[in-house]
Amino acid sequence: MTESIDEELPEEESYFERIELQVDPGQRPLRVDKFITDKVANASRNKVQQRITDGEVKVNGLTVKANYKTKAGDVISFVMERSRKDPDVIPEPIPLDIRYEDDHLLVVNKPSGMVVHPAHGNWTGTLVNGLAYYFKSLPELPGNSGRPGLVHRIDKDTSGLLVIAKSEKTMTHLAKQFFDHSIRRSYVALVWGETKEDEGTIDVPIGRGLKDRKVMQAFPDGTAGKSAITHWKLIERLRYVSLIQCTLETGRTHQIRVHMKYLGHPLFNDAVYGGDKIRKGTQFSKYKSFVHNCFELLPRQALHAKSLGFIHPATGKEMFFDSEIPADMATVIGKWKSYVHYEK
Structure with a gap:
């Protein structure tokens, strides 16, 4: 058995x-x-x-x-x-924003719009294609065929930090930390609406949508899905939107996006989960124009993987990395702050 x-x-x-x-x-x-x-x-x-x-x-x-x-x-x-069989990766000279590197691993800051690894419809131009070129002879890691060094991933339109393994031993050690939920990961998100509380925990299973398998769905009754836990904390209320920090205890597909939609606060301009429509605010044309201008400046969900912490597989030392909020997201946050100030 x-x-x-x-x-x-x-x-x-x-x-x-x-x-x-x-x-x-x-x-x-x-x-x-x-x-x-x-x-x-x-x-x-x-x-x-x-x-x-x-x-x-x-x-x-x-x-x-x-x-x-x-x-x-x-x-x-x-x-x-887990054993995998994926097609060979084509090395490509793609610029990488490397924030840390040693003989065992590196930490890279992925821009929004970049797919992490090759898959149907995206065989080239991915982060992994760039890593394959950068490492030249990085060995293909057992259980991770076609994804050299990759231990975890973030969505195409989510920006932020990823840790990459340079050896099988390092990958195994890091992957086990993820498996044990001991990796520290925090995200910054701009969501629709002002949260009533200043912080909270969402403990609601997530699984493939019953009507559309391409999207994920929250299952509060526990009839489907897998355990998913997100801790969130308010950074700032901005009238019709809120800036929050999310810390992941688990790492399901689209976890933050699904959990915030479940709370009634979908991510700003998240087209998949309903955040690309005006969810809060007035009916005045000036306000509508302002929001649509923000959508154009930030043509993706407002989510950034800001920090990452783990135990170094070789030294046993606690490692922690933090990144700045990218320009497109920072610009829109700034515009909301100015708008709220103007309205007062």
């Missing part, structure tokens, strides 16, 4: 799966590392032994050593990289 349980990392991608194996009644005693290697396609002996050393392989709920001999009925559970 093999059970795979998805745990999604930021923006849907997960490079780990939780696997559970049960030893058949007629199975002869076998070392647990050998048993797993024989049963799981992408599980090398070295990887499995490392998982066992780290205490991440359990038999009947208890940690064991690599030489443990399996018995009929034993239930073996562990986490392993």
Whole structure:
């Protein structure tokens, strides 16, 4: 018996799966590392032994050593990289805004409008195409075929920070931090309406839309979707919009966008979740003109992945990176501040 349980990392991608194996009644005693290697396609002996050393392989709920001999009925559970098959990435000389780099990883600030990795309809011009060119001979990482170094992602029209791994060991370590929800990620968003509270937590499952699988949906009754938790805090109320900070505990696809829509505060100019229409404010033509001008200045959802914190896989040191709000979003925030001041 093999059970795979998805745990999604930021923006849907997960490079780990939780696997559970049960030893058949007629199975002869076998070392647990050998048993797993024989049963799981992408599980090398070295990887499995490392998982066992780290205490991440359990038999009947208890940690064991690599030489443990399996018995009929034993239930073996562990986490392993997910295998993928994606087309080769075409290296392209795309400018990268690198904020930090060492021998193990780099942190890059992705602009809005750039797709993170190649996929149907976007085989070139992505961040990964640029990374493939920059690294030249970066090895293709097991469980991450076609996405060199990529541990997580953000939406095409969301700007902000991403950490990129340079080796399999680094990628595995970072991906495990995401899997365990220990990565610190904060976003800045401009949303429609003034929030009643100054802060809050949204604990509502998210899954594919029942009517449209291309969009995500909140399932407050828990009948579908996967656990999703967003903590938000007010930065500033701006009459008809609010500037907020969001901290992710989980990382589902479009999590902030879906959760804020669920709260009744869709992201400003989010075309997918209803933020590209005037949701709050007056009916005066001058106001409408102002809002549409802001839409033109910020032709995307007002969301920026501002900060990122994690434990460095090689040094064990806590790393923290912060980025400035990009010009298009900063300009529109400034216009709202001026508008509110003018209206007073």
